[in-house]
Amino acid sequence: MWRRTTWLPPLFSSSKRSLVSQIQGAYGLRIWRTMSSEIQKPEEDGTFPRGITPFITFVLGGPGSGKGTQCARIVENFGFTHLSAGDLLSAMILNTIKDGKIVPSEVTVKLIQKAIESSESHKFLIDGFPRTEENRLTYERIIGAEPNIVLFFDCPPEEMVKRVLNRRQGRVDDNANTVKERLKIFRALSLPVVNYYAKKGKLYKIDGTGTEDEIFERVRPIFAA
Numbered sequence: 025m026w027r028r029t030t031w032l033p034p035l036f037s038s039s040k041r042s043l044v045s046q047i048q049g050a051y052g053l054r055i056w057r058t059m060s061s062e063i064q065k066p067e068e069d070g071t072f073p074r075g076i077t078p079f080i081t082f083v084l085g086g087p088g089s090g091k092g093t094q095c096a097r098i099v100e101n102f103g104f105t106h107l108s109a110g111d112l113l114s115a116m117i118l119n120t121i122k123d124g125k126i127v128p129s130e131v132t133v134k135l136i137q138k139a140i141e142s143s144e145s146h147k148f149l150i151d152g153f154p155r156t157e158e159n160r161l162t163y164e165r166i167i168g169a170e171p172n173i174v175l176f177f178d179c180p181p182e183e184m185v186k187r188v189l190n191r192r193q194g195r196v197d198d199n200a201n202t203v204k205e206r207l208k209i210f211r212a213l214s215l216p217v218v219n220y221y222a223k224k225g226k227l228y229k230i231d232g233t234g235t236e237d238e239i240f241e242r243v244r245p246i247f248a249a
């Protein structure tokens with residue numbers, strides 16, 4: 025089982041700049057390179073067709089750890105655009121989701137890429153992705169960039185199971201069997217991704233226990249800095 029801690033400061037080894045200036049730098053100084061409306065591949069440095077390098081936050085955590093709930097707060101308070109990988113996929117791959125399995129990386133990355141390209145926004149929360157090292161590598165290969173930061177909601181499994189089984193939003197994967205499978209996959213395949221970003225100094229590990237308000241007060245300083 026993974027260790028639960030309270031709020032940990034990020035390990036921003038690569039930069040001492042504030043998050044606000046990183047967000048501004050991510051898209052403020054770019055010029056439009058094309059006026060074409062065609063979908064094009066991002067350039068090697070992660071620049072998207074509109075000539076903008078978006079500010080990307082990956083939001084990770086086990087099933088029911090509160091990713092979607094906290095993303096809604098971040099959107100409300102800091103104007104991000106929320107892209108839930110699970111929601112983007114759910115219409116397409118219902119059977120895979122019903123079994124708690126992971127959809128092929130190229131499918132997910134291309135959906136995310138399309139959603140970013142067709143948005144006017146410059147800063148995105150990508151909720152529930154990457155789920156595996158292979159997801160992560162595929163994103164890097166196709167998008168040509170890493171996320172700016174990564175949030176990880178750390179929550180004990182028994183609490184996650186309780187929340188999922190109480191969710192009652194009609195999700196096909198909110199049942200005892202699928203949640204067991206999702207937790208297994210999360211431990212085996214998703215935690216290595218969390219550890220990768222911790223080593224890179226990009227990870228903000230947030231204690232995902234307590235009330236929604238208490239958790240958001242741990243999130244707020246990350247974006248308000």
Ligand SMILES: Nc1ncnc2c1ncn2[C@@H]1O[C@H](COP(=O)(O)OP(=O)(O)OP(=O)(O)O)[C@@H](O)[C@H]1O
Nearest residue numbers: 086087088089090091092093187188191234235236
């Ligand atoms: N701090 C909290 N305390 C109690 N319940 C919570 C808390 N945060 C969220 N919930 C509830 O728990 C359920 C799961 O939360 P949420 O959908 O945000 O999790 P998630 O990480 O996005 O899960 P999934 O990976 O399954 O999409 C929801 O019903 C939500 O209202």
Ligand SMILES: O=c1ccn([C@@H]2O[C@H](COP(=O)(O)O)[C@@H](O)[C@H]2O)c(=O)[nH]1
Nearest residue numbers: 109110120121124125126127132152153
């Ligand atoms: O990158 C991803 C994200 C999600 N999935 C599938 O969707 C469900 C639900 O995702 P949530 O983020 O928990 O809403 C997940 O269990 C996977 O089956 C995926 O394959 N790849």
Ligand SMILES: [Mg+2]
Nearest residue numbers: 091092108152
């Ligand atoms: Mg969710």
